[in-house]
Amino acid sequence: MDVTTNFVSTLNNNSTADDYSNTLVSLVAGLKGLSWLKIIVSFIVFAFTYDQVIYQIKKGSIAGPRYKMWPIIGPFLESLDPKFEEYKAKWDSGPLSCVSIFHKFVVIASTRDLARKIFQSPTYVKPCVVDVAVKILRPTNWVFLDGKAHTDYRRSLNGLFTKKALEIYIPEQEKIIDKYLERFVETTKSGASVFFPEFREIMCALSLKTFCGDYITDDQIKLVADNYYKVTAALELVNFPIILPFTKTWYGKQIADQTMNIFEGCAQMAKDHIEAGGEQICVMDAWVKLMKDAREHKTEDPDSKLLIREFSNKEISEAIFTFLFASQDASSSACCWLFQIVADRPDIMAKIREEQLRVRNNDPNVKLTGSLIDEMKYTYCVVKETLRYRPPVLMVPYVVKKAYPINDNYTVPKGSMVIPTVYPALHDPKIYENPDEFIPERWLDPNSPANSAKKDWLVFGTGPHVCLGQTYVMMLFTALLGKAAMFADLHHTITPLSEKIKVFATIFPQDDLILQWKKRDPLTGEILS
Numbered sequence: 001m002d003v004t005t006n007f008v009s010t011l012n013n014n015s016t017a018d019d020y021s022n023t024l025v026s027l028v029a030g031l032k033g034l035s036w037l038k039i040i041v042s043f044i045v046f047a048f049t050y051d052q053v054i055y056q057i058k059k060g061s062i063a064g065p066r067y068k069m070w071p072i073i074g075p076f077l078e079s080l081d082p083k084f085e086e087y088k089a090k091w092d093s094g095p096l097s098c099v100s101i102f103h104k105f106v107v108i109a110s111t112r113d114l115a116r117k118i119f120q121s122p123t124y125v126k127p128c129v130v131d132v133a134v135k136i137l138r139p140t141n142w143v144f145l146d147g148k149a150h151t152d153y154r155r156s157l158n159g160l161f162t163k164k165a166l167e168i169y170i171p172e173q174e175k176i177i178d179k180y181l182e183r184f185v186e187t188t189k190s191g192a193s194v195f196f197p198e199f200r201e202i203m204c205a206l207s208l209k210t211f212c213g214d215y216i217t218d219d220q221i222k223l224v225a226d227n228y229y230k231v232t233a234a235l236e237l238v239n240f241p242i243i244l245p246f247t248k249t250w251y252g253k254q255i256a257d258q259t260m261n262i263f264e265g266c267a268q269m270a271k272d273h274i275e276a277g278g279e280q281i282c283v284m285d286a287w288v289k290l291m292k293d294a295r296e297h298k299t300e301d302p303d304s305k306l307l308i309r310e311f312s313n314k315e316i317s318e319a320i321f322t323f324l325f326a327s328q329d330a331s332s333s334a335c336c337w338l339f340q341i342v343a344d345r346p347d348i349m350a351k352i353r354e355e356q357l358r359v360r361n362n363d364p365n366v367k368l369t370g371s372l373i374d375e376m377k378y379t380y381c382v383v384k385e386t387l388r389y390r391p392p393v394l395m396v397p398y399v400v401k402k403a404y405p406i407n408d409n410y411t412v413p414k415g416s417m418v419i420p421t422v423y424p425a426l427h428d429p430k431i432y433e434n435p436d437e438f439i440p441e442r443w444l445d446p447n448s449p450a451n452s453a454k455k456d457w458l459v460f461g462t463g464p465h466v467c468l469g470q471t472y473v474m475m476l477f478t479a480l481l482g483k484a485a486m487f488a489d490l491h492h493t494i495t496p497l498s499e500k501i502k503v504f505a506t507i508f509p510q511d512d513l514i515l516q517w518k519k520r521d522p523l524t525g526e527i528l529s
């Protein structure tokens with residue numbers, strides 16, 4: 001019997017303090033008799049065996065590698081460069097599958113019903129964030145609230161994203177859309193260029209203008225748009241626990257802090273403006289106005305009741321940063337696929353253009369409004385089909401708060417990560433005929449199988465953490481696509497990597513999308529530059 005087994009079996013008996021100290025003495029004496037090499041080898045063998053045994057116990061009957069191929073680290077190296085095909089193989093391997101990286105045990109749910117169940121089980125799970133996110137977004141941030149505290153805070157934010165509120169933001173958004181459409185033409189005058197960074201920038205500018213209106217200056221927008229990627233880069237799965245100067249996490253925190261400082265200043269300006277009876281044009285205005293109305297009218301509406309308290313500038317700045325954080329990668333992904341697809345499909349582009357002129361009674365310069373966007377039914381379907389065909393957020397990691405009996409045969413251990421996936425549900429051939437084809441028409445008939453299968457529509461998650469910005473996304477992309485289709489002619493340089501999916505937080509075409517934009521007369525279709 002080796003030293004370790006002896007020690008453990010002694011502990012299992014009903015021992016007294018004397019017994020323990022005797023055991024400790026004999027353990028030390030035993031260790032003294034061993035060479036360092038033997039101790040190290042024994043320790044490694046013990047650690048590897050323990051790691052494999054724990055993996056087997058946690059894995060139970062679900063799909064997953066039979067053993068951890070790489071002891072301790074598991075597929076850590078693969079996780080640094082995730083591949084869509086590897087994810088897909090995992091989803092196809094079973095409704096529940098697992099993987100273990102270091103001490104983290106991860107369960108992946110690939111069916112629609114299991115994914116929904118996880119999204120809707122706040123008693124057992126809460127969103128999982130990498131450790132460094134708490135430092136970057138700050139521990140006081142509302143996104144880290146759980147249970148009732150989260151639900152209450154969220155209800156107080158819902159008023160910022162209602163259809164009525166979203167209509168307020170449209171004029172500012174249209175200015176940005178017009179500015180960038182001109183810029184895209186200008187920058188590709190002498191030839192096509194990579195559009196992944198351009199789309200990240202327009203998405204950032206659109207978000208910042210929507211959130212802060214004219215309180216944020218063009219220089220501040222440029223500063224954030226140019227540097228926001230550092231926040232994404234800082235949020236790697238595994239990070240050093242301390243933020244060391246001049247590392248990725250340090251740069252990420254710098255830009256997050258600078259951005260939140262800008263937002264704090266904007267929040268004060270919004271308060272001054274609304275208190276002075278000014279018009280609302282952005283999210284901050286809408287938030288301050290909701291607070292003011294709740295305070296003055298003492299409304300009985302339960303959501304407004306929550307708003308009676310004053311939110312500080314710091315709180316507003318942190319919440320607005322989470323909107324930017326939640327939207328930036330997913331929106332950039334959606335933007336890339338949307339424009340790649342319509343550039344490749346002249347038939348779809350022609351239908352969008354026809355609709356855009358029709359809803360404006362042939363006057364392409366009619367300004368965007370909420371009701372005008374509502375009339376763009378086909379353009380809306382193109383946006384919706386893009387999100388189904390290439391859902392930006394493939395998986396949403398949750399952490400298990402207490403042992404979670406996810407079905408009759410398996411309980412996800414406490415402390416594990418459990419990941420609902422959305423791609424398989426959105427590509428289910430029983431609901432979406434030819435799921436790997438891009439068919440916007442599947443959404444046109446309100447009674448079509450696609451529209452009837454509400455449970456499969458998991459692009460924005462479901463349950464208490466469902467995306468706050470989903471209506472905003474649909475309106476904004478419909479408006480953007482409509483204007484781009486009218487005023488620009490798009491040429492996509494197709495490469496062997498265009499249809500391949502790159503995973504970088506969200507998903508992108510592997511060649512980063514090479515596009516050329518030319519100015520177009522919306523009425524004649526003539527190319528003007």
Ligand code: HEM
Nearest residue numbers: 323326327330331334392393460461462465466467468469
């Ligand atoms: C195409 C773009 C977008 C996609 C695909 C997307 C998708 C998602 C998904 C899948 C979740 C997790 C839902 C869950 O756990 O059930 C989420 C959460 C969230 N999204 Fe979005 N999102 C997008 C854009 C936006 C935008 C533009 C905003 C804000 C303006 C936003 C704000 C949020 C917030 C605040 C949360 C967390 C909500 C909470 O924890 O209560 N998202 N989003």
